[in-house]
Amino acid sequence: MHHIYCPYCEEMREEEEYSYTGEAHIERPKDPAAISDEAWADYIFFRSNPRGIHHEMWYHAAGCRRYFNATRDTQSYKVHETYKMGEMPTITAATVAANQVAKGDAS
């Protein structure tokens, strides 16, 4: 069971208070009628589904009832950070890779 920090409540709470609502930072196309069916399908259905660092949205359903973002590792399940809607992550696949190189951990 995860313990997740809600950036609005500013507290660690149990996973069961939250609902997972999918990949974060997916922008709705500004003019849906102007784009191809493939581009629309990509927006609606296609996901990056990485093994590793993932930015995702959670909803604090049994708490403040607000959406926020989390950076979580889908392999180790470590939640690296949570941040408010509209903010950008400070930890990404690129920063984690750079860190590993710096530490000489190429595995």
Added chain:
Amino acid sequence: MKKYSGFSLFKHSLSHHENWQAAWRSPQPKKEYDVIIVGGGGHGLATAYYLAKVHGITNVAVLEKGYLGGGNTARNTTIVRSNYLWDEASKLYDHSLDLWKDLSQDLNYNVMFSQRGVLNLGHNLQDMRDIERRVNANRLNGIDGVVLNTAEVKEIVPIINDSQDIRYPVLGASWQATGGVARHDAVAWGFARGADSFGVDLIQQCEVLDIVTEEGAVVGVKTNQGFIGAKKVACVTAGNSGVMAAMVGLRLPIESRPLQALVSEPIKPIIDTVVMSNAVHAYVSQSDKGDLVIGAGTDSYNGYGQRGSFNIVEHTMSAICELFPMFSRVRMNRAWGGIVDTCPDACPIISKTSVKGLFFNCGWGTGGFKATPGSGNVFAHTLAHDEAHPLAAPFSIDRFSTGHLIDEHGAAGVAH
């Protein structure tokens, strides 16, 4: 391949069963194959088997990063049924059910397919309406099914709690008498042995690290055992499919999530059918060894760690104990997770891609074990002819942009 028979069993007993032929070879990979299948689960092995047997294509390798059948194939609760709602899905799963019936003879390998019937319970008025609609659709498609009331369910499963004042009372069920279970390992091993006997190379501990393309066409794969060439590469990698697609810069409409199951200590025969409930995310059958085989729901979030959340198991167990109060005193022996490849419409993707020679067979999610023979059969056709088998055509990845989804979510009773 030396055939298994009653006589061979007797003959080998005289030498203390020490001289059986290995079920398959462990060859070194060749430089080049006609077809490379990535993923040695049931679906990949069945694909290789039918490619060789039906289409005469035997210069084939199956590359498996772990051991054969060690993925979801060996982690599932082995329920087989075909009572899906929509024409496209019910035809595909029913094609598979037809193949199951003769599979042990065809493979000369006992896959222990047992048609003990499958119940999908309904707990409220809407469940019962959905069940009636689905059973009617099934019957129109020639798939057996009946709607049962509480008393009729109780007759089939005397130990079920038929009290009407519990949280999820049993109001009735759909019953597919031709459904059942099979031995998951045997399915992988039987297809593996069959494919090997036609000359297919099964290469274990061989992880595909990259898919190599030239001018938009596949030329081979980079593995931990070096480069292996092929103009056709078929990914049958279940939960890892998104990672495979990313190797050539593609995305899939798939999210990978842990799905859990658990087994109890072995007990005397107590339940001789399969009971599933979508609403409470619980299903149970009893293996020939005597363990109760119990399946849970998926975690709500993406994950690749082959374990699931404890709260999910807790929910499932409370539902199981409400349905079968006597199970509350049975001890659970083991629990595990598998990474399932969930698709937005709960149907598989059996498809070419925009990369020439690259095919995917994935998205079976929480319910692909039952489809193992059918999936391999239609996918082999698709690979051999470079064109979708008629039963596979509706499952092309194009459906997400044409809008022709096959929405089996919820409609199919339960997703397994």
